[in-house]
Amino acid sequence: MSHVHSDLLVVLAGQPNTGKSTLFSLLTGLHQRIGNYPGVTVEKKSGHYHEGDRRIEVVDLPGTYSFSSYSQEERIARDFILLERPEVIVAVVDASNLRRHLHLLLQLLELQVPTVVCLNMVDMAERWGLKIDFKKLAESLDTPVVPMVGSKGKGLAELRAAILAVSEKTQTLNHEPTGWKIDYPAELGAILVPLEKALDGKEHLIEDFSSRWLAVKLLENDREARRIVQHHTHDDAWKPILEQADAARNSYETVHREPVSEAIVRSRNAKADATVATCITRIKPHARGTDVIDRFVCHPFFGLLLFALIMLVVFQIVFTLANDLPWFPQVGYAHETGWSCEWASPVDACGNFFEEWLPEYLNARLALPETGLFASFLYKGVLAGVGGVLTFVPLIFFMFLTLALLERSGYFARAVVVLDGLLRRFGLHGQSVLPLALAGGIVGGCAVPA
CATH class of the missing domain: 3.40.50.300 (P-loop containing nucleotide triphosphate hydrolases)
Known part of the structure; x- marks a missing residue:
């Protein structure tokens, strides 16, 4: 289409x-x-x-x-x-x-x-x-x-x-596929070519998609490719195609003891390496600072240790700035002395303002009976509820600030590479790092206030 x-x-x-x-x-x-x-x-x-x-x-x-x-x-x-x-x-x-x-x-x-x-x-x-x-x-x-x-x-x-x-x-050429392809090793070609020929027989499918590309993605067990085959094939004609792809994949992985997807990636890397070797010449040595840093930051072992250390530092920064250091102006009210200003942590300042000083100020002005229904709704409902939510704001603010600085520095792009293999064991991928951090999987995320 x-x-x-x-x-x-x-x-x-x-x-x-x-x-x-x-x-x-x-x-x-x-x-x-x-x-x-x-x-x-x-x-x-x-x-x-x-x-x-x-x-x-x-x-x-x-x-x-x-x-x-x-x-x-x-x-x-x-x-x-x-x-x-x-x-x-x-x-x-x-x-x-x-x-x-x-x-x-x-x-x-x-x-x-x-x-x-x-x-x-x-x-x-x-x-x-x-x-x-x-x-x-x-x-x-x-x-x-x-x-x-x-x-x-x-x-x-x-x-x-x-x-x-x-x-x-x-x-x-009326939008015909270009025919571009990577020459995969013989052991991959032995399962790829028969699957490609089977796809060529599905006219409604190959009108819109390259049979070669679909065959590669089916061997990688790509969910979207499987959905495409089911959606664009009439009746139940898609079942033999997917069964052939599954059987070929399982057979290869049993014999060669590695996922087909890894073999395909290795072939692409070999093509990339050959292209670079053929087309690029370094006419003068130039060690970029980022290359030196990447060798350590993206190291399979030291990169993981660095990631854990950085997340620990972020955790400490968030809680120190938001909950420990008394650097934020805290506005208070006492019936005898009136309004005052002291220094406290942002979390304490928010909590004290809504839980102590604002209720005392309103009580002095309104003179509501402590056991009254309206006083209970105002002090224990509205003020306590709003104050309880706003005490989370400093923690969330500093969490987003530190993670934004890390992302801006380019570190998260490297963390994606380092953690990709580990996260795939749990059905995720490297790009899940930032969502995990924000959702509470790392550094507390939305669970910081707890």
Whole structure:
């Protein structure tokens, strides 16, 4: 199912912090619209520009680190490409970290949708002593590659020309899959090819999806791929397909004693390593500070210890600032002396204000009988209830502040890598780190007040 309009549809895809938003602004200028994807709160950015008499619709997909459909952003980005069938995917890649970005790029290419690689920030790569052979990179990926410096607008004209050329080819071929694929090892090919042929026999299915991509995702036991097969196959014809995929996966894992998904990832990594070795030359040694830090922060063992230490420090900071240190002005009232101001912790200041001083002030002004129904409702209901809730606010404020600083520093992106393997044992993935922290799994989260 492709988009129902005569415009050319182009999507920008890539990891966060690759310059996608800058490129989107360069392409669309003031012709932008911002909304939400249906049923979710993820922001949707779309716009357009004109190439002669042709209108090019551009959609900036959410930044993702993979297309594995674990997170909401990953599902939205992948589903949009699969269901809307754009003429061109512009894969925005950070040239200074090409190896790190190839994992997502290879997954994009496996969707077999026509793609243009926008190699952004080539000036930074040169500054760090990297020489990239753009021609060899295009040959290795079998995909057009356009070097750019998005912050200065360099390469924009070449990118627009590449988008137009690829889109015209796409329309000429009537949106046929590109046929791009990774050459997996023979043991994987032995189960992948028969499944791909079985999918080729389902006409209604392969009209909208690449049989090669579906076969790979079914072997990975991808839930969304299984749902696609069930939804797009008439009657119960989907059952033999899924049974064949399950049998092939179980057979491989029994013989080779490793998950099929790990073997597929290893093959993608091998392709990425070969691409980097062929296309990138370091013309001068340049040890970046972040590389040195990453070797320790992302270490399989020391990275876990560092994470535990950082979470402990965050825990101490939150409680020290919110509940222990008397640094917050505390307003009080006594019938004999009137209003006063002292120093207390934020939690104590909130609690004392609503539980002691405000009731005493109101009691002096209203002179309500202590046993009266209204006095009980006011003091023990309204003031005690509001005060009890507001005493949580300092703790939650400092928790969000410290976690926001950690995320801004880039540490959480590295924690995702460190904790991914551990969390997968519990049916989660590395990107669950921040939700766990906020929900109470780490550092108390919403359970901090308790």
